[in-house]
Amino acid sequence: MFPKGTKRKFSDSGDEPAAGGEDVNQPSSVAVRMLSSYSLQRQSLLDMSLIKLQLCHMLVEPNLCRSVLIANTVRQIQEEMTQDGTWQIMTQALSAANAAAQCSADRLVATEVLCRQTEATQGEQVLKPFPAVGSEGCPAEEEEEVVVEEEGEGGPQPPTCQAPLAWTPAGKRKMDSRTAEQVFGTFEIKNPAPSPDPALEELFSDVDASYYDLDTVLTGMQSAPKMGPYDLLESLSSHGPSPLSSSTSCRSDLNELDHIMEIIVGS
Amino acid sequence: MSASSFNQADIISTVEFNYSGELLATGDKGGRVVIFQREQESKNRPHSRGEYNVYSTFQSHEPEFDYLKSLEIEEKINKIRWLPQQNAAHSLLSTNDKTIKLWKISQRDKRAEGYNLKDEDGRLRDPFRITSLRVPVLLPMDRMVEASPRRIFANAHTYHINSISVNSDHETYLSADDLRVNLWHLEITDRSFNIVDIKPANMEELTEVITAAECHPHQCNVFVYSSSKGTIRLCDMRAAALCDRQSKFFEEPEDPSSRSFFSEIISSISDVKFSHSGRYMMTRDYLSVKVWDLNMENRPVETYQVHEYLRSKLCSLYENDCIFDKFECCWNGADSAIMTGSYNNFFRMFDRNTRRDVTLEASRENSKPRAILKARKVSTGGKRKKDEISVDSLDFNKKILHTAWHPKENVIAVAATNNLYIFQDKIN
Numbered sequence A: 001m002f003p004k005g006t007k008r009k010f011s012d013s014g015d016e017p018a019a020g021g022e023d024v025n026q027p028s029s030v031a032v033r034m035l036s037s038y039s040l041q042r043q044s045l046l047d048m049s050l051i052k053l054q055l056c057h058m059l060v061e062p063n064l065c066r067s068v069l070i071a072n073t074v075r076q077i078q079e080e081m082t083q084d085g086t087w088q089i090m091t092q093a094l095s096a097a098n099a100a101a102q103c104s105a106d107r108l109v110a111t112e113v114l115c116r117q118t119e120a121t122q123g124e125q126v127l128k129p130f131p132a133v134g135s136e137g138c139p140a141e142e143e144e145e146v147v148v149e150e151e152g153e154g155g156p157q158p159p160t161c162q163a164p165l166a167w168t169p170a171g172k173r174k175m176d177s178r179t180a181e182q183v184f185g186t187f188e189i190k191n192p193a194p195s196p197d198p199a200l201e202e203l204f205s206d207v208d209a210s211y212y213d214l215d216t217v218l219t220g221m222q223s224a225p226k227m228g229p230y231d232l233l234e235s236l237s238s239h240g241p242s243p244l245s246s247s248t249s250c251r252s253d254l255n256e257l258d259h260i261m262e263i264i265v266g267s
Numbered sequence B: 001m002s003a004s005s006f007n008q009a010d011i012i013s014t015v016e017f018n019y020s021g022e023l024l025a026t027g028d029k030g031g032r033v034v035i036f037q038r039e040q041e042s043k044n045r046p047h048s049r050g051e052y053n054v055y056s057t058f059q060s061h062e063p064e065f066d067y068l069k070s071l072e073i074e075e076k077i078n079k080i081r082w083l084p085q086q087n088a089a090h091s092l093l094s095t096n097d098k099t100i101k102l103w104k105i106s107q108r109d110k111r112a113e114g115y116n117l118k119d120e121d122g123r124l125r126d127p128f129r130i131t132s133l134r135v136p137v138l139l140p141m142d143r144m145v146e147a148s149p150r151r152i153f154a155n156a157h158t159y160h161i162n163s164i165s166v167n168s169d170h171e172t173y174l175s176a177d178d179l180r181v182n183l184w185h186l187e188i189t190d191r192s193f194n195i196v197d198i199k200p201a202n203m204e205e206l207t208e209v210i211t212a213a214e215c216h217p218h219q220c221n222v223f224v225y226s227s228s229k230g231t232i233r234l235c236d237m238r239a240a241a242l243c244d245r246q247s248k249f250f251e252e253p254e255d256p257s258s259r260s261f262f263s264e265i266i267s268s269i270s271d272v273k274f275s276h277s278g279r280y281m282m283t284r285d286y287l288s289v290k291v292w293d294l295n296m297e298n299r300p301v302e303t304y305q306v307h308e309y310l311r312s313k314l315c316s317l318y319e320n321d322c323i324f325d326k327f328e329c330c331w332n333g334a335d336s337a338i339m340t341g342s343y344n345n346f347f348r349m350f351d352r353n354t355r356r357d358v359t360l361e362a363s364r365e366n367s368k369p370r371a372i373l374k375a376r377k378v379s380t381g382g383k384r385k386k387d388e389i390s391v392d393s394l395d396f397n398k399k400i401l402h403t404a405w406h407p408k409e410n411v412i413a414v415a416a417t418n419n420l421y422i423f424q425d426k427i428n
Helices: A026-054 A064-083 A086-100 A105-114 A141-153 A177-190 A198-205 A212-217 A229-237 A253-265 B263-267 B308-319
Strands: A165-167 A173-175 B012-017 B023-028 B032-038 B052-059 B064-066 B071-073 B079-082 B090-095 B100-113 B137-153 B161-166 B172-177 B180-185 B188-197 B210-215 B222-227 B232-236 B248-250 B271-274 B280-284 B288-293 B302-305 B329-331 B337-341 B346-351 B357-361 B402-405 B411-416 B419-424
Touching: A026 A064, A026 B308, A064 A086, A064 B263, B012 B079, B012 B402, B012 B411, B012 B419, B023 B079, B023 B090, B023 B411, B032 B090, B052 B100, B052 B137, B079 B161, B090 B161, B137 B188, B172 B188, B172 B210, B180 B210, B210 B271, B222 B271, B271 B329, B280 B329, B288 B337, B329 B402, B337 B402
Parallel strands: B161 B210
Antiparallel strands: A165 A173, B012 B023, B023 B032, B032 B052, B064 B071, B079 B090, B090 B100, B100 B137, B161 B172, B172 B180, B180 B188, B210 B222, B222 B232, B232 B248, B271 B280, B280 B288, B288 B302, B329 B337, B337 B346, B346 B357, B402 B411, B411 B419
């Protein structure tokens, strides 16, 4: 999804264990190992959550409760990672990778959901990171608490997300101009709608009822997607690196096109 | 962990006794409703006393297609609720994700014979041939049970319906989806009142959904709804037309020592049920059942651990999606015991007075007809005793989500995937 194995550095470079210096700093190296283990667990939880959000049922509407709970989990992780500075590191690595290589649709989506600048967390007081729950493969709770608290007291970096797309809880979209241009330039042309990110779009687009008022007036009309059928047709016809044609889309493009054609033809 | 092959459509999705307990309805994933009727006690067949046999089967909902969203609407029956019986026929409400239907189930076991104007085949008799009048007589016939849809309540829910509840006034009922609660009149299908709406102006701000709702058993103006954040709101419909501001707010403060990334998910309430007395309500979250006194909002009065041994497995259960399973719970008629399901076809019963609990299993291998169920135990420690089952050998595909308790007697119905088990107290 995004480059794993990227060396994660914490806010203080001094935390990095000196090579071969384990004898001297035995407790702290153990601590760092436990901490990176916790971070790995947290990272894998984040990965898992993002995959869950992306995988939609082909035909049936996804469960809104489940989606909301997973999204809240992602938000929690992101907030914690922002607090201890790992968020900044990860997004830096990600945007570097994006600038260098041709990005796959998967990574695009990951960026979408990952990169959020939360105005709320700026200037917020330090939140104690949550202790990891003991589970298979997860380190025991007690040790985690001790280690993580130490890290937290180091003070968080102010979250400065340098990701292409930033997204505040208030729903405003911010674009970091340069990288956004590179990554989402073509997409922007096709879809002038204010909220182009596919992952959360998929999450909530089906249930976003900008046509809610119509619901109560017209029988048989449930909430319409943000894009009407004609917008969809436009974006489908100009096949490019549109997120809609990515693997994250819930339905295959051909089915969509057939379906739209059926409606237009009036069969 | 056997891979049993069965039709997905046969998975039971709801179980409900009617008010007298004489009838038991089940709904399945294929949109069918099967109603069982309890056999009357008779001297001729003493062994079949109280046995439930199939009374009626009908297709309640069909799969539909939402053309605007290009999505299928599942025919799975999410909930069945019986209406109080007002005449010889029985009525129930059944709902899928979008549409609620009122079904009338009536039976005929007599037919009239000896009409004057038509003969036995139904053909009209030649009026000139009729020389005398006779009174038609009623003769017994094979019982025929008919189910007909009397009302269809459609197009009121944008999101998936998770609950329906008949009001104590017997005239109205509520239906709840992820973000809204609507109030209907049983006679009126073309409109409903929206009484709760938690949809944010901007859907991106959505962090909480409605998970269940129920009407108070006696006070027709009171209802509750639970949320994915582990809160319950009690609302009074007399206070305002839109009950967005609750009268009471029930939430247990979080234990900071057990906080984890999964805390919110496991606090999400999957079911809420008022006690028959109306004094208490019970909520089910992923690991526990809580009993609340309606007069105390800050914490439950009783908490029962259903399968605490799963707490250390939450990561795996999140991975395989089991953490999102919605277990239901139910009271017995006297409100002295509660029951809820678990995994491995286990279900749990708690006695509120003695504080004793028992784990039982609903499976063909382990229960023969009229055999007494053996108590099961999951071993939590390192050493596993004989007959205990270790947590790692639990089958998470065998989940008991739906259970029901007879309103008056100790008869329970347990749905284990595609099988229905009915257990009764042994009578010597």
